[in-house]
Amino acid sequence: MRLSQFILIILLPFFAVCQGKKSEIIISGTITGKIPETIEYTLPINGIDYFGFTNSAQTDAAGNFQIKISSDKTCFIDLLTNFHSYGVIIAEPGMTYKVAINTEAKEGKFKVESKNREGQALYNQIPNRNMIVGGHFEIETKTLMKDSVVSQIKQKLEQKKETEIAEFQKLLKDKNISKNFYNLVQSDRNYFYKGAQGSLAFINFLLSAQNKNTLSPEQYKELWKEIFQSNPVNSPDLLTSPWFYYYTENYLRYQELIIEGTTSTAISEYHKQGLIHTHNINNAKKHLAGLQLEYYYAAYLYYESINKNYEKELITLFEQFKKEYPNSSYTHFLEPVIIPIIAFHKKKEEPLNEKIKFIDKTDSANLVKDVMKDLNGKQYYVDIWATWCGPCKEEFKHNTKLYELLKSKGITMVYISIDKENRDKQWKEMAQFYNLEGYHIRANEKLDADLRTLYGNQSMGIPWHFLTDENGAIIKKRLSGPSEIENLEKQLNEANP
Known part of the structure; x- marks a missing residue:
């Protein structure tokens, strides 16, 4: 999940x-x-x-x-x-x-x-120094997914950490960096690789539901438990680590899934009730306190809000945060990401734009060609998206120029969402909030499979835009999105010389 x-x-x-x-x-x-x-x-x-x-x-x-x-x-x-x-x-x-x-x-x-010039340069060469350059725990664990010996996993992670720190040790010995500089880097690298170890345990826990785990429950529980013994969440060192939020999140998962034995069925029920975020914050309150809890609470709200899933629950939790921390330094950072969620729910109360048309044949539209039946268009510009896709929603900011371009060329707009059935309500609400003018259909399993076949890779990347004729046959398989409107216009001209 x-x-x-x-x-x-x-x-x-x-x-x-x-x-x-x-x-x-x-x-x-x-x-x-x-x-x-x-x-x-x-x-x-x-x-x-x-x-x-x-x-x-x-x-x-x-x-x-x-x-x-x-x-x-x-x-x-x-x-x-x-x-x-x-x-x-x-x-x-x-x-x-x-x-x-x-x-x-x-x-x-x-x-x-x-x-500390040499140390600054060295640190910025580390490939996993931050998330933007590919430095998340899950990325680091990729090379370890097939390892089945716990001692070897720990040895590999420790060796990578020591190799990185050794270069900073030499700089410290040569007095090219300060002791404070070195200490912060050491803490950073230590918690990163411990976090990767915890992440590997969590992934194996998730895979165990499909019997695809490499490590046995005893092994991944050992890996998981050990990091919180050697590097506890309440350590002052963790408060200096840039991995605090993600390391703490992994700890809270361990407490909930392993120590307390919360089942996936119970967690799914929180999702259905629209209370998963409330549950997660309550879980944090059981295991964190003071500045750690305030920070984690705020960081959690920010992280979930920028995903733009617009859960109303986040508004309630934000109001609760302000009451519990009336003088928090984090509040003014949270307000800008909560305001769009408030606007989203106000928009739901407005009448639906008549140009937003939902196609009521989700069960029978098993192929892209089926979607185009009875739409009476000559050509279709198709946008494959999902409510959980951030880049998809970024493209919607440029739709005004897109609609003008398509109208000038007599091309019909079709949106196909690959959301699952449990997000049907949210799919329709987002189409209204972003004012997505055109035809809309949510793909069933067969249509989803057809899209992946047409894309040419089961790991289909979205947003994906393509052009079809009146029968749904693809004319141009890769098109620019509305954020690159000039290039899109050029592509459409090439498709219709």
Whole structure:
């Protein structure tokens, strides 16, 4: 259930965390290449951070910017724009950093001048340093999925960690990085690889339901239990780790699924009742306290809200969070992601746009050709999407120009959702919220299979756009989405010379 969300959301951004009297950190930088209007940076709050809790600095015409942050601890500060990370600074209180960012260079895109310059460069070369560059626990476990010997799994993870840390140890020995710099990197790498070990255990737990697990229950329980003994969730070191949220989430899963023995049937029931997020927060309240709980609660709400599934339950939990933490520094970061959910539910009360037409033949439309029957169009621009697909929903922002283009060429708009039956209500609500004008159908199992065959890969990537004739035969298999309207127009012209 949650594993798929982890994979889908690989495009999600890295968060930063800090490691005493508060002192100012100054970052002066220059961006060359394509210069964004602003540059975002993660903020240390209560000694811990999250990728969604950011501030921004204005860039001038020459790409110059300056950032000032007060912190009493050495910390990670990630510089990014629209969830695209340029690089990470390991910043110490009272220090000044000069940063050069080249948005168009193939290599050397991010350079930091400071007394820890060599360490900064080395850390930014680590391939799994953050989620944006492919550094999630689940990614790290891919090479271990077929391993069946617990001691070998632990040895491989420990060896990778030690190999990475060894280079920083040499820099420390040569006095090219500070002790605080080294300590933060060491903590970061330690919790990352322990998190990967816990993730591997969780994946095997999920696979055991289909008897596809490589590790036995005894083995994955041993792997899972061990990390929380050697690296407990309440350790001060974890509060300095950028993996706090995900490591803690893995711990809460362990408590619920292994220690308490909560069944998948019970969890499915929470989903059906629209109370899964309330359940997860209540579970966190049983095992966390103080700043850890406040941070996890806020980070959870942010993470689930940016998935844009628009669950009304999140509004209730946000109001509850404000009552429980009336002076929380996290509240103003949560408000912007909760407001769209409120708007979504207000939109549901409005009359349905008559140009949004749901096709009532989900059971009989088993092929793409079946969908086009009786629609009376000459050509169809087909958008394959799902309510859980973030990139799909990003494309909808550009639909006004899309509809104008299709109308000028006499092409009919068709949306095919690959959502399962249990998301039927949410599918229709999202079509209304995003004002998706055109014909809509939710694919049954046979139509879903037909789409994957046409795509040419069972791991079908969405959004996927293609053009068919009046009979549903594909004319052009890959088309741009509405966000690339000029290229799409060119493609349509080529298809209709």
